[in-house]
Amino acid sequence: MGYIRLKDIRVSYDNKNNILEGLNLDIQKGELVSLLGPSGCGKTTTLRVIAGFIEPNDGQFLLEDEDLTHVPVHKRNFGLVFQSYALFPHLTVFDNVAFGLKLKKLDKNVIQEKVDAMIKACDLEGLGQRFPKELSGGQRQRVALARALVIEPKILLLDEPLSNLDAKLRINMRIEIKRIQKKLGITTIFVTHDQEECFSISDKVAVMNKGVIEQYDTPEEIYAHPKTEFVARFIGFENFIPLKKKENHVYVGENGALFHVDNDVDCQSCQATIRPDDILVITSVDNKENILKGTVEVRTFLGKSYQYEVATELGRVVVNSSNEHIYESGQDIVLLLPANKIILV
Amino acid sequence: MRKNKALLIFSIFVFAFLFVPLLIIVVTAFGEAPTITFPIKGFTFKWFANVFKSKAFVDSLILSGKLALYATLVALLVGIPAAYAISRFSMKGKGLLKSFFLSPTIVPGVVVGYSIFQFAILKLHMPVFQGLLLGHFLVVLPYIIRVVGSSLEQFDFSIEEAAWSLGCNKVQAFFKVVLPNITSGISAAFMLAFINSFNNIPVSMFLKGPGISTLPTTLMNYIEYNYDPTVSAVSVLLMLATIVIMFIVEKTLGIAAFTK
Ligand SMILES: Nc1ncnc2c1ncn2[C@@H]1O[C@H](COP(=O)(O)OP(=O)(O)OP(=O)(O)O)[C@@H](O)[C@H]1O
Ligand SMILES: [Mg+2]
Numbered sequence: 001m002g003y004i005r006l007k008d009i010r011v012s013y014d015n016k017n018n019i020l021e022g023l024n025l026d027i028q029k030g031e032l033v034s035l036l037g038p039s040g041c042g043k044t045t046t047l048r049v050i051a052g053f054i055e056p057n058d059g060q061f062l063l064e065d066e067d068l069t070h071v072p073v074h075k076r077n078f079g080l081v082f083q084s085y086a087l088f089p090h091l092t093v094f095d096n097v098a099f100g101l102k103l104k105k106l107d108k109n110v111i112q113e114k115v116d117a118m119i120k121a122c123d124l125e126g127l128g129q130r131f132p133k134e135l136s137g138g139q140r141q142r143v144a145l146a147r148a149l150v151i152e153p154k155i156l157l158l159d160e161p162l163s164n165l166d167a168k169l170r171i172n173m174r175i176e177i178k179r180i181q182k183k184l185g186i187t188t189i190f191v192t193h194d195q196e197e198c199f200s201i202s203d204k205v206a207v208m209n210k211g212v213i214e215q216y217d218t219p220e221e222i223y224a225h226p227k228t229e230f231v232a233r234f235i236g237f238e239n240f241i242p243l244k245k246k247e248n249h250v251y252v253g254e255n256g257a258l259f260h261v262d263n264d265v266d267c268q269s270c271q272a273t274i275r276p277d278d279i280l281v282i283t284s285v286d287n288k289e290n291i292l293k294g295t296v297e298v299r300t301f302l303g304k305s306y307q308y309e310v311a312t313e314l315g316r317v318v319v320n321s322s323n324e325h326i327y328e329s330g331q332d333i334v335l336l337l338p339a340n341k342i343i344l345v
Numbered sequence: 346m347r348k349n350k351a352l353l354i355f356s357i358f359v360f361a362f363l364f365v366p367l368l369i370i371v372v373t374a375f376g377e378a379p380t381i382t383f384p385i386k387g388f389t390f391k392w393f394a395n396v397f398k399s400k401a402f403v404d405s406l407i408l409s410g411k412l413a414l415y416a417t418l419v420a421l422l423v424g425i426p427a428a429y430a431i432s433r434f435s436m437k438g439k440g441l442l443k444s445f446f447l448s449p450t451i452v453p454g455v456v457v458g459y460s461i462f463q464f465a466i467l468k469l470h471m472p473v474f475q476g477l478l479l480g481h482f483l484v485v486l487p488y489i490i491r492v493v494g495s496s497l498e499q500f501d502f503s504i505e506e507a508a509w510s511l512g513c514n515k516v517q518a519f520f521k522v523v524l525p526n527i528t529s530g531i532s533a534a535f536m537l538a539f540i541n542s543f544n545n546i547p548v549s550m551f552l553k554g555p556g557i558s559t560l561p562t563t564l565m566n567y568i569e570y571n572y573d574p575t576v577s578a579v580s581v582l583l584m585l586a587t588i589v590i591m592f593i594v595e596k597t598l599g600i601a602a603f604t605k
Contacts, residue, residue, distance in 0.1 A: 053506060073509040080510040086503040090525040100511035151511060 001065070002026030003187055004050070004155065009059035011045055011211075019045050020056070020211045027204075032181050032188040034198040037208035038234070043191045046208070047157050050189065052076050063154060079148030079156045079186075083163055085140045087132040093119070093143050094128040100151035114150055121180065122146040138169045145177065149184065156181065156188040162197065174201050195235055199223065207231045225263065229271060229345045237273040237343070238318045244269045251344075255313040258289045260339040270344045276307065276320040278341035281327070282334050290342075292317065292335040296327050310335065367584070374577035381574050392578040402579065404556075405563040412474075412559060413542035416481035417489075417535055423482075424489030425531065429523070431490070432497040446490045454547030457483055462551040473554030480548040485538035492537060496530025497523075536594065540587075 004027040011020040019042050027033050035043040048054045050061060052073035061069045068076060088096050097118055101111045119128060122142040132140055141161060148156060158177070162170045178201040181188050192198045198205055199219040206216045207230075215227045226232035229240065243251040243259060245268050251259045259272060285291060294312035301307075305320045308327060312335070319335060327333055369383055374392055376385030396402050431443060461480045465471040471479070500523065508518040524531075549559040558566070560579075568576055 051510060053509075072514075073506070074512050074514050076510075077512070078510060080507060082503045082507060084501055084503055086501060086507040088504060088508070088522055088526075099508070103512040103517075147507075147511070 003029035003031075003064060004189075005060075005062040006046070006050070007060040007062065009046070009049055009056045009061070011042075011049060011054060011056050015057075018211060020049070023059070023212060025206060025213060025216065027187060027189070029187055030185045031203045032178065032190060032201060033204045033206060034190045034192055034202040035206050035208055036192060036195065036198045036234070038193060041208045042211045043193070043208055044159055045211075047159050047189060047191050050155070051078055051080055051157055077151060077153055079151060079153030081141075081144045081148050081156070081158045081161045083160045085132075085144040085164075087140060087143055087147070089132055092129050092131055093124060093135070096132065096143055097146045097150050099147060104151070118146045118150040121183075122149075123176075137165050138173060141165065141173060142176075145180070149180065149186070153186070156186050158188065159191045160193070161190075162192075163194075170197065177201065207234060209234075225343060226273070226345060229273070232273045232343065232345050236275055238276055239272075239274050239279070240345075241272045241314045241317075242269065243272050243344075253314050257291065257314070259337065259342065260289055261342045261344060262340045263343060265344045267344065272337070272342045273345055274337055274342050276318045277305075278338065279317065279319045280336040280338065281308075281319060281321045281325065282336045285334055290337045290339055292337065294333060294335060296329045296331045296333060299327065299329055308333075370577050370580050371584070374574050374581045376574055378574075380572045381577060392574040393582070395573075395575045396578050396582065399575070401558075401563050401567075402560070402575075405558050405560045408474075408557065409543055409560040412477055412481055413539045416478055416485055416542045417538040419478070419482050420486045420489045420538055421531065421535065424486050424534070425493055428490045428494040428497055429519070432494055433502070446487055454484065454545065455551075458548035458551035461548070466552065473552065473557045476552045476554075477549060477557075477559070480552050481542045481545060484545055484548055485542050488538045488541060489534045492534035493527060493530050496527045496533075500526055532594065536590070 002025075004025070006023055006025040009020050009023040010018055012018045023042075023046060025033075025046075035046060037043055045054065049056050052068070052071060055070065059069070060067055088099065091099065094115060098111050098115045101114060106114075115128075119125060122145055124139065124142055124146060127135065127139060127143075132143065135143065141164075144161070161177070162173055165173060174197055177190075190198070190202065199222075202219055204216065205219050205222055206213045207222065208214065209230045215222055215231045217225075222231065223235060226235060226237065232240075241253065243253055246252045246258070249261055249264050251261055251272065253259065261272065292310075292312045292314060294310040294317065296308050297311050297316075298309040299306055302320065305322050306326065308319045308321060310317045310319055310333065317335065321327075372385055373381045373383055375388050375390070376382055377387030377389045377391075378385070427446065431439065431446070458480060461476065461483070465476045465479055466473075504526070505518050505522055508522040509515070513521060544561060545559070546561045546565065549562045550565075553559065553562055564576060564579060
């Protein structure tokens with residue numbers, strides 16, 4: 001039983017198209033879970049259901065087995081960080097952070113203490129009397145985080161909190177978020193469409209597509225074993241080859257070529273997928289299996305390697321190969337698809 | 346460089362076109378002749394004294410000020426929530442509602458005045474002041490909704506949502522977060538509405554009553570029978586008042602309040 005449970009959530013803005021369709025999600029206490037998916041797949045919508053801005057058309061949202069589906073936002077006590085930060089422009093950093101505590105009518109000294117501690121924890125010392133417009137992007141981000149955390153929320157919800165920052169700051173901030181999250185042990189849901197960002201900080205990742213969760217697993221598991229074609233494509237598998245099962249661990253392509261696959265699944269006809277980095281270009285053909293012959297069509301330079309688009313008997317295949325051997329377009333080459341790198345979807 | 350020069354000359358012309366008539370009015374207010382003449386002969390303050398000696402002018406000045414203040418305040422009370430509702434909620438017929446609220450700026454003031462006269466004065470026998478207040482309220486409301494509405498459009502509503510998530514109910518969030526961030530829009534709306542009400546003639550024409558008349562209508566009546574510089578003196582006083590108000594606004598809120 002999860003700490004947070006979404007049960008069969010359906011959301012439709014116009015009562016015609018379902019934006020979320022029977023979405024289910026279980027999150028354990030203290031976990032950092034990411035919602036990952038392409039633009040428009042419903043990540044923000046899911047987060048807004050949890051936050052209480054949207055009442056789902058169907059389904060339930062439970063926190064510690066308590067049904068909160070119809071509890072209004074201001075009674076939930078969840079911490080929210082918005083993409084635009086949404087700081088209060090007319091209040092200083094201190095008053096922004098103190099806002100939630102003042103509403104709870106806490107004692108003045110207690111507020112002062114808690115806000116000071118949070119300002120310190122979020123590395124904002126000395127900025128208390130500044131206004132939001134006098135801060136840098138990274139500082140605003142931390143104020144938003146401090147403001148959300150100081151109320152000791154039951155859940156922390158972050159909607160693409162890093163997307164307005166430059167690349168270097170993003171990496172620093174995500175480590176910072178992870179550090180604070182672990183220190184406070186706060187259950188966190190993090191929305192992003194950046195795969196690397198998501199994998200680097202999450203305990204678990206829910207990959208979303210068109211309003212449903214396609215796979216919900218640890219980052220390592222998703223990276224190594226995507227379950228569906230959509231997930232595979234989203235995390236960088238570019239080659240999809242239709243195969244039929246011959247026997248366990250052995251599949252056959254349309255041209256009769258045999259492929260050994262370490263990770264077998266229960267299917268009769270399916271697709272083999274493999275990352276461009278995992279395909280090897282070989283010169284001597286000393287075994288007959290897991291081999292694809294083809295002709296280089298296009299070569300592009302990626303910096304640390306070259307990328308080749310290769311026309312094979314089983315369709316177009318993208319391969320990344322180191323700079324040691326350079327192949328010209330029009331050249332015939334042989335590709336080896338290692339049995340331990342092939343994923344069936 | 347040449348282009349800049351041309352632009353400069355053009356701006357000088359525009360400013361001259363706007364300011365020379367004002368300047369002439371100011372000058373004529375000090376002439377001794379019993380009619381408005383330019384250039385003036387002699388120099389006197391007697392027309393200014395005349396303004397304050399005339400009960401009609403003083404009474405109507407007070408009435409206009411009161412009217413503009415009350416009409417604007419009532420319109421703010423109605424207009425701010427209306428502007429908020431229009432910008433915040435996506436409801437059916439939102440476009441229609443918007444144009445309805447803006448209609449008095451499209452419908453000629455004479456028509457508004459006449460309808461209120463027919464309805465409020467003749468049918469409901471409303472007292473003169475209340476009738477005028479109703480008329481001016483209707484005249485200034487669209488300005489309020491428009492100006493406050495446009496400053497609400499600039500407002501990032503996730504700020505309001507952030508306030509909810511921190512424990513504010515919707516009313517608290519409006520007062521604690523929304524209102525403080527649209528104050529410049531509200532004061533701009535206030536000024537615009539106040540000036541519009543103060544200068545209004547068409548609506549006041551229909552709704553004035555025996556002995557109760559606003560400053561612009563009093564001026565109109567006065568000009569019909571007199572052509573002495575008292576009118577110029579009144580204008581100078583009004584200009585001065587406006588400059589003082591603008592100066593105060595500029596010092597306290599900044600001119601940004603009007604451009605936002
Ligand atoms: N208020 C709304 N009214 C109508 N449709 C909406 C509304 N908000 C979102 N949608 C639609 O719902 C779908 C999901 O939107 P959502 O904002 O949840 O996507 P997202 O996954 O957060 O995307 P992004 O990565 O671009 O932020 C989109 O097709 C969007 O057009
Ligand atoms: Mg989104």
